[in-house]
Amino acid sequence: MDYFLQIFNTTGIFIILALSLNVINGFCGQFSLGHAGFFAIGAYAASFLSTEIQHTYVLSPIILLLLSCLFSFFMATVLGLIVAIPALRLKGDYLAITTLGFSEIVRIAIINSESLGGSRGFVGIPRLSNSFWIYATVFLTIIVLYRLKKSKLGRAWQAISDDEIAAENMGISLFKYKLIAFLIGSSIAGVAGAHFAFLQQFIHPSNFSFMWSVIILTMAILGGLGSISGPIIGAIILTIIPEILRFFGSEISELRMVLYSLLLIFLMLKKPKGLLGDREIWELTFFKTFFQKEKKNA
Amino acid sequence: MSDATIYLLWDGLQFLINGLTQGSIYALVALGYTMVYGIIRLVNFAHGEFLMLGSMGAFYAYRFGLPLPIVLLTAIAVAAFFALLTEKCVYRPVRNENRITSLMTAIGASLFFQYSGQVLFGASPKKLPDLIEEKYFNFYDVSISSSQLLIIGMTLVVMLLLYLLVHFTKIGKAMRAVSFNPKAAELSGINTQFVISFTFFIGAALAGLSGVLLSNIMTVEPLMGTMLGLKAFIAAVLGGIGHIPGAFLGGLILGIFENLVAGFYKASFRDIVSFVILIVLLMIRPQGILGKNQREKI
Numbered sequence: 001m002d003y004f005l006q007i008f009n010t011t012g013i014f015i016i017l018a019l020s021l022n023v024i025n026g027f028c029g030q031f032s033l034g035h036a037g038f039f040a041i042g043a044y045a046a047s048f049l050s051t052e053i054q055h056t057y058v059l060s061p062i063i064l065l066l067l068s069c070l071f072s073f074f075m076a077t078v079l080g081l082i083v084a085i086p087a088l089r090l091k092g093d094y095l096a097i098t099t100l101g102f103s104e105i106v107r108i109a110i111i112n113s114e115s116l117g118g119s120r121g122f123v124g125i126p127r128l129s130n131s132f133w134i135y136a137t138v139f140l141t142i143i144v145l146y147r148l149k150k151s152k153l154g155r156a157w158q159a160i161s162d163d164e165i166a167a168e169n170m171g172i173s174l175f176k177y178k179l180i181a182f183l184i185g186s187s188i189a190g191v192a193g194a195h196f197a198f199l200q201q202f203i204h205p206s207n208f209s210f211m212w213s214v215i216i217l218t219m220a221i222l223g224g225l226g227s228i229s230g231p232i233i234g235a236i237i238l239t240i241i242p243e244i245l246r247f248f249g250s251e252i253s254e255l256r257m258v259l260y261s262l263l264l265i266f267l268m269l270k271k272p273k274g275l276l277g278d279r280e281i282w283e284l285t286f287f288k289t290f291f292q293k294e295k296k297n298a
Numbered sequence: 299m300s301d302a303t304i305y306l307l308w309d310g311l312q313f314l315i316n317g318l319t320q321g322s323i324y325a326l327v328a329l330g331y332t333m334v335y336g337i338i339r340l341v342n343f344a345h346g347e348f349l350m351l352g353s354m355g356a357f358y359a360y361r362f363g364l365p366l367p368i369v370l371l372t373a374i375a376v377a378a379f380f381a382l383l384t385e386k387c388v389y390r391p392v393r394n395e396n397r398i399t400s401l402m403t404a405i406g407a408s409l410f411f412q413y414s415g416q417v418l419f420g421a422s423p424k425k426l427p428d429l430i431e432e433k434y435f436n437f438y439d440v441s442i443s444s445s446q447l448l449i450i451g452m453t454l455v456v457m458l459l460l461y462l463l464v465h466f467t468k469i470g471k472a473m474r475a476v477s478f479n480p481k482a483a484e485l486s487g488i489n490t491q492f493v494i495s496f497t498f499f500i501g502a503a504l505a506g507l508s509g510v511l512l513s514n515i516m517t518v519e520p521l522m523g524t525m526l527g528l529k530a531f532i533a534a535v536l537g538g539i540g541h542i543p544g545a546f547l548g549g550l551i552l553g554i555f556e557n558l559v560a561g562f563y564k565a566s567f568r569d570i571v572s573f574v575i576l577i578v579l580l581m582i583r584p585q586g587i588l589g590k591n592q593r594e595k596i
Contacts, residue, residue, distance in 0.1 A: 031398050086581045092397040093341050097531065098580055101573035104528075108570045210524075214405055221402065257413035264406035269391050272399040 011239040012134040013196050018219040018231035019141050020188035026225035027149060028181035029161025031096045034103030035216050038186040040208035041079045041106060042072035042193025044116050047125045047203060054126060065128040069194045076190020077183050084182040088175055103213055111205045121204035129198035141188055145228055157181060218264050224274030229281035308439040313561035314554060319446040319515060321553020322453035326508040327530035328545035330501030336477040336540035337497045338393060343404035344384055345505060346527020347411035352377030352506030353518045357424045366427060370510055377506030381498045415520030426513035445514040452511060456504065457546055464542060473497060477540060529572045536579055538589030547587055
C-alpha cells in the first residue's frame with residue numbers, strides 16, 4: 001500500500017512539473033531545457049528553510065509547509081528572473097542550450113556548497129507534505145493555468161507561439177510575455193520541488209540533472225504540448241510505466257532509459273505534437289457524445 | 299620575483315599546456331557540431347555519443363588483438379557508421395519540422411546511445427591502447443607528455459587538411475554552397491543529400507579519431523560523450539557556429555580557460571566554466587568570436 005501511495009504522490013509532483021514546463025514550452029512556444037534547475041532550487045530552498053526553522057522554533061507542520069512552499073516559490077521566481085533576462089534575447093537552439101547551461105550551473109553550484117550537503121545530498125528533511133497537499137497543489141495549478149490560458153495572457157502567449165514577428169507587429173511585447181511565462185513556469189516548478197523534498201526527506205543533486213529536464217519535457221510533450229490535460233496524461237503515463245516495467249525483472253529495468261529515449265524519438269518522428277496535440281481531453285468527440293445525450297433527454 | 303610568483307608562472311604554463319591538449323580535443327569534436335549546424339542548422343546532440351561509440355569500437359578491436367592502425371580505423375569507421383545511420387533514420391525524417399522537434403530527436407538519439415551503451419558495454423571504464431610511447435619532456439617545472447604533443451599535433455594536421463578540403467576541393471565547394479543556401483545549391487545541381495551525409499561522415503570520423511586520442515586524458519565509458527559533447531558544442535558556439543576555424547579557436551580557448559580555472563581555483567568548478575562562458579558569450583556576442591551577425595529575414 002505504501003508503495004502505491006509513493007507512486008501516487010510522485011505522479012502528482014511530476015504532474016505539477018510537467019504543467020509548469022508546459023507554460024514555457026507549450027503555451028508560449030519557447031524552448032526551455034533547464035526545468036530541473038527550478039525544481040532543484042525549490043527543493044533545496046524548502047529543505048534549507050524548514051531545517052533552519054526547526055532548529056530554533058517549533059511551528060505546526062502546516063504552517064512550516066506553507067512557509068517553505070512560499071519560500072520555494074519566491075526563490076524559484078528569482079532564479080527564473082536571473083535565467084530569463086539574459087536568455088530571452090535568444091531563440092530556439094540557443095535558448096535551449098542557455099537554459100540547459102543555467103540548470104547545470106545550479107546543479108554544480110549545489111554540489112559545491114557544503115551547507116546544502118554538497119555531493120552527499122541534503123538529509124533530515126521533515127516529512128511535511130502528503131497526498132492531500134500535493135494534489136491540492138495539482139488542483140490549484142490546473143485551475144490557475146486553465147484561467148490563464150483563457151485570459152489575455154494566454155492569448156498573447158498563443159500569438160507568440162504561433163508567429164513571433166506577427167505578434168510583435170500586433171503590439172505584443174515579446175520580452176514581457178515570455179518573461180511572465182518563464183516566471184510562472186519556474187515558480188510552480190519551485191513549489192513542486194518543495195513537495196518533492198518534503199516527500200522524499202532526502203534530496204541529492206543527481207535528482208536534478210539534465211536527464212530529469214529531458215524526462216519532464218518528454219512528459220509535457222507526450223500528452224500534447226500546449227494543452228492542459230496533455231502534460232497531466234504524459235506525467236501519469238511516464239511515471240507509471242517505469243514502475244510497471246520494474247515487475248518484469250531487472251534486465252527490463254535497465255532497459256528503462258533505453259525505452260524512454262526510443263519513445264522520445266518515436267514521438268518526435270510520428271506525433272511531434274503529442275498524443276492529443278493541442279486539444280484537451282474533454283474536447284475529444286468521444287466525450288462529447290456524453291454531453292449530447294444529456295441534451296436530448298432535457 | 300618572489301617564490302610564489304615563480305610558482306604561479308610555472309603552474310600557469312603547465313595549465314596552459316594541459317588546456318591546449320584538452321582544447322584540441324574539444325576543437326576536434328566541436329568541428330563535427332559546427333559543420334553539421336552549418337549545413338542543416340541542427341545541433342547534433344548525439345555527436346558526443348558518436349565519439350563514445352568510436353572509442354568503444356576501438357576498445358573491442360584492441361581486445362581482438364588487431365594492430366594499432368586498424369584499431370584507429372575501426373574507431374573512425376564505427377563513429378561514422380552510427381552517424382550516417384542516425385542521419386538517415388532519425389534526422390532526415392524530421393528535417394523539415396520545427397526546431398523543438400529536431401532538437402528533441404537529437405536529444406532522444408543521444409540518450410538512446412548513452413543508455414544502450416551502458417547496457418551493452420557496462421558502465422565500467424575501458425582502457426584503450428596508447429598510440430605512442432608515453433614519454434615526458436621536462437622543462438624546469440613544466441612537463442609535457444608525448445601523448446599531449448600527439449593530440450595537439452594531430453589537431454593541427456586535421457585543421458590543415460580540413461582547410462584544404464573545404465577550400466580546394468569540389469566537395470568542399472559543395473559543402474560551402476549548401477551551408478550558404480541549400481535550395482540554391484540544389485538548383486545548381488548539387489546533390490544536397492550527399493553533401494549532408496558527407497558532412498556527418500567527416501564530423502563523426504573526427505569524433506572517432508578524438509575518441510582514441512583522448513584515452514590518456516579522459517576515462518572511456520558509455521556516458522563520456524555527454525559532458526564532452528556539451529562542452530564541444532559550447533566551444534563551437536564560442537568560435538562562431540558554422541565556422542570551421544571558429545571551432546578550433548573556441549575549443550582551444552575553452553580548454554585553456556577550463557584548465558586555468560580548475561588549476562588556480564577549484565577543480566570541481568571545472569564544468570561550470572564552460573556554461574558561464576556560454577552565458578556571458580550569448581549575452582555580449584551571440585554570433586561567436588568569428589561569426590557573422592545574421593539578421594533574421596522575414
